[in-house]
Amino acid sequence: MNLAAAPSVEARIAAGAHGFSYRSGVLAAEEVPLAEIAAAVATPLYCYATAGLLGQYQALRDAFAGRAVQICYALKANDNLAVVRTFAAAGAGADIVSVGELHRALAAGVPPGRIVFSGVGKTTAEMATALAAGIHQFNVESLPELETLAAVAGAAGTRAPVVIRINPDVDAGTHDKIATGRKQDKFGVDWTAAPAIFARAAALASIDLVGIAVHIGSQLTSLAPYTAAFGRVAEMVRTLRGQGIRIDRLDLGGGLGVRYSDETPLAPAAYARLIAATVGELGCALTIEPGRFLVANSGVLLTRVILVKESAGRRFVIVDAGMNDLIRPALYGAHHTILPVVAPRQDAVWTPADVVGPVCESGDIFARDRPLPPVAADDLLVLLSAGAYSSVMASRYNSRPPAPDVQVHGRAFAVTRRRLSHAEMLAAETLPPWLGPESRP
Numbered sequence: 001m002n003l004a005a006a007p008s009v010e011a012r013i014a015a016g017a018h019g020f021s022y023r024s025g026v027l028a029a030e031e032v033p034l035a036e037i038a039a040a041v042a043t044p045l046y047c048y049a050t051a052g053l054l055g056q057y058q059a060l061r062d063a064f065a066g067r068a069v070q071i072c073y074a075l076k077a078n079d080n081l082a083v084v085r086t087f088a089a090a091g092a093g094a095d096i097v098s099v100g101e102l103h104r105a106l107a108a109g110v111p112p113g114r115i116v117f118s119g120v121g122k123t124t125a126e127m128a129t130a131l132a133a134g135i136h137q138f139n140v141e142s143l144p145e146l147e148t149l150a151a152v153a154g155a156a157g158t159r160a161p162v163v164i165r166i167n168p169d170v171d172a173g174t175h176d177k178i179a180t181g182r183k184q185d186k187f188g189v190d191w192t193a194a195p196a197i198f199a200r201a202a203a204l205a206s207i208d209l210v211g212i213a214v215h216i217g218s219q220l221t222s223l224a225p226y227t228a229a230f231g232r233v234a235e236m237v238r239t240l241r242g243q244g245i246r247i248d249r250l251d252l253g254g255g256l257g258v259r260y261s262d263e264t265p266l267a268p269a270a271y272a273r274l275i276a277a278t279v280g281e282l283g284c285a286l287t288i289e290p291g292r293f294l295v296a297n298s299g300v301l302l303t304r305v306i307l308v309k310e311s312a313g314r315r316f317v318i319v320d321a322g323m324n325d326l327i328r329p330a331l332y333g334a335h336h337t338i339l340p341v342v343a344p345r346q347d348a349v350w351t352p353a354d355v356v357g358p359v360c361e362s363g364d365i366f367a368r369d370r371p372l373p374p375v376a377a378d379d380l381l382v383l384l385s386a387g388a389y390s391s392v393m394a395s396r397y398n399s400r401p402p403a404p405d406v407q408v409h410g411r412a413f414a415v416t417r418r419r420l421s422h423a424e425m426l427a428a429e430t431l432p433p434w435l436g437p438e439s440r441p
């Protein structure tokens, strides 16, 4: 390892985090030093910078300047109410995949007319609730789902606005677990079989068939898979129109990648140009469903070192966040850059460390052999790029309350999802009568 070449912490933050910077040697979210938040809220915690969130939203808006493209933020990336409200207030709609996300989107102030409902397994109860709420459209992924939705809408005496998600059999070139557009993936309707399903949708009285959806995967860093997928969508529009089927809307999904380590993310302008070139001339209303792009690099996981353990020649830095708070490294082998909150001295020597959580699993590892400056118990570290698919994928494993969410705006910060107490974690559980009385403290 060439230690002399290690980039400064300032440079790493500038390259990979939106709304965070070192101020007088201490990492701050906008104008708030993270040490101040750690002292007030206790670690581990997630911290989001409003300026970063809005900056990404605006960058995407600007890329589509002059074109009517509705951005429906994919709540699955981060469903915190304050995060969703931040985007809703800026004009975003919502892409939801459950009735739980529907309630959140509505509570955050997203107008129902800007909500699209994706997902391969919507229940009849979810369909009925979303219909009654008056959402913009259902992104239907199979014939059985179409028939069920038709029955639910018929019973409610209404018509369901529907786009059908096609599976274009395109490999997004991303991690296997987040590729969704290959024919072996469970998502969408095989594009070669799709015309029959569109014809059926057009014939159902309680279905208002309005368009086509596609989403081929997440963390895309090349344009080629988008070109292939959108090309198939355009082909499908022409085929269907040729059969007298009305197609007015296209939902082009999400997937824009971000920088976790040294990726070169797609420029929003190049993505916008590609959309214009592939489907721009079809006269359809366009929707996109970005999640990660809008939130990933505007959030960090702030954690405190519990202790440093040297064992068998390895340096284990044991922190108070665990795989229950951030599962991406364990689940996908994902890279999250780790930096100290207090900038190290210029001459500090960075040596390899294993940064691990306290959870009782060998897989509870955030990074292996990661160069870090000297760190000691009680030091604060951040894991970058933790705004997307991080807090939202937390669990209670090891009876650990998931890290709370904090949002910063200028000099202000607020806990936007608090940490549950141990009593609250137990509150949903009851002992059956045969096990005798409880003895809660």
Ligand code: LLP
Residues within 6 Å of the ligand: 074, 076, 077, 095, 118, 119, 178, 180, 215, 217, 218, 219, 253, 254, 255, 256, 289, 290, 291, 292, 293, 328, 332, 388, 389
């Ligand atoms: N639309 C649909 C239908 C989706 O399935 C997804 C993501 C999105 C939009 C948003 O995609 P994005 O713009 O965020 O790439 N947990 C994984 C990512 C799972 C993505 C699932 N679908 C991770 O941590 O990388």
